[in-house]
Amino acid sequence: MSDATDLKELKRRMDGAINAFTGDIASLRTGRASANILDPISVEAYGSRVPLNQVANITVPEPRMLSVSIWDRSMVNAVDRAIRESHLGLNPIMDGQTLRIPLPELNEERRRSLVKVAHDYAEKAKVAIRHVRRDGMESLKKAEKDGDIGQDESRALSDKVQKMTDDTITEIDKLLAVKEKEIMQV
Incomplete structure (x- = not known):
């Protein structure tokens, strides 16, 4: 030893x-949109829990908006539920296979x-x-x-x-x- x-x-x-x-x-936001905000979120997918970034692409189209493009149409509801149930206080808006997430003022x-x-x-x-x-x-x-x-x-x-x-x-x-x-x- x-x-x-x-x-x-x-x-x-x-x-x-x-x-x-x-x-x-780093995932806790301070008023600006960042793709890292969603890092701690995991989604129930294909029989196990996987990080959100393994089932979707996360972008920041505007300073106070996130866009989550989900690759598999069947995962949209699971991703939406995972984001809503996180402790981040975010409410996604469904738009087909894309979720738009407005970031409220703090x-x-x-x-x-x-x-x-x-x-x-x-x-x-x-x-x-x-x-x-x-x-x-x-x-x-x-x-x-x-x-x-x-x-x-x-x-x-x-x-x-x-x-x-x-x-x-x-x-x-x-x-x-x-x-x-x-x-x-x-």
Whole structure:
């Protein structure tokens, strides 16, 4: 068991949680249309859940409008339902195989609900990071129990894992604060 490799693996997994969080908050709109807004939406298609961008083409024809061109006519209702049921507060307008999605102005109430969604995304990322920490700590305890590493080395590595966890959660909090400020800006 290589301790440096294990720490690198834990860091890679924690960075993965940050990347997922960054992608999630990028999808929260701040008043301008962006195709990324629909990234977190998945659609029930062909017996499984697939990302929206695998069943349709998403474009931005106007600053406050999205256009979703669905490739398979039978998927139109499923895509419409998935968009309406998302926490994004969007109401698509059907136009054949195309859905036009007007983006409403962000009022104070809507901004606050988007901030809540951002906090939910942050909490999911923190939980994922804590799971990585737990896995690291369990592997250290197992290695110590098996006699692969000594008690002092185990304690030192545990401290490194905890510091890595704290730093990663701090980074999540900083990203959340920036996004919250961006959403609340009028």
